[in-house]
Amino acid sequence: MACAAGLLTLAGPFGTGTRLTLLPLFLYWSVLVAACYSAGFIVSGLVARRLAHRPLYIRLAVASLGIGTLVTGLVIALNALVFGFVPALSEIGPLALVTFATAALVTLAIDTVHRAVARPEDAAPPAILDRLPLDKRGALLALSVEDHYVRVRTDAGEEMVLMRLADAIREVGDVPGLQVHRSHWVALGAVTAAARAGDRAILTLSDGAEIPVSRANLPAVREAGLLPR
Structure with missing residues (x-):
């Protein structure tokens, strides 16, 4: 997470690099990365426990919706706190759409990696x-x-x-x-x-x-x- 925050600080995407100096910018991205990771970790854990035996598309949809909603709210809240910026209602839709799509891709990637490394033959047979x-x-x-x-x-x-x-x-x-x-x-x-x-x-x-x-x-x-x- 520290590496991700560092890379985002250097890149300064979405105009953040021109609004904050280096240290505040690093703190901003550190908080955002940690908050988004925590949201994804919590929602993914709940989905894995509650819907472990549901089809992948159901787990993917529920996880994406939950993570996307939380992350969108976190981004809006942090930007309001740090920059005093609250997006217009018309801007929230595109932000949420990008967040949901990103959450779906990340969830799918994690599920694919988990299936690849957690092979049944690695566990002792009953x-x-x-x-x-x-x-x-x-x-x-x-x-x-x-x-x-x-x-x-x-x-x-x-x-x-x-x-x-x-x-x-x-x-x-x-x-x-x-x-x-x-x-x-x-x-x-x-x-x-x-x-x-x-x-x-x-x-x-x-x-x-x-x-x-x-x-x-x-x-x-x-x-x-x-x-x-």
Whole structure:
């Protein structure tokens, strides 16, 4: 952020270089860069937690709208404080448009880099997969109880394992997931759709399987962002 503020101080864009001397100009850009970074960090974090399993275009739109609104307000407030300049209503639209577009590009770039460096193979596979044949080991989708067995569902197939659901859940490791029913656990990343069904809900997984959500577990599913509040 200090480097960015330094470069902007030297460049003096938007006429700021002619209005302030070097030190006040550096302080101005330092405050603006830090404030914009903080706004982006907070909004991106909230979007990542609340909408982690929504399509990219939804996350991108929400993050851009939130970041763009905050940054536009910060720019207007800081310029009013430092320069005594408040833009006319007709000038706020173009400023907001540029800010939203910039926020969208930055959010997309960060998401792309994150996906490139956070490869699934870098993480230790869940221990439950060691119980499956090699050809059935893949990304974990769901666990379901059937009699005394647990059906372990992955994107490479499924297998019945003789164990309790509670023990199977302990072996999923760091895979983000929820027990949505006394007989079912799902990996959050495997859910592609969710729909209410009376006082319950149905989750659709990436392999097309449908998993019921019990009434008692609806709050946790809403908190995970899979259903509207």
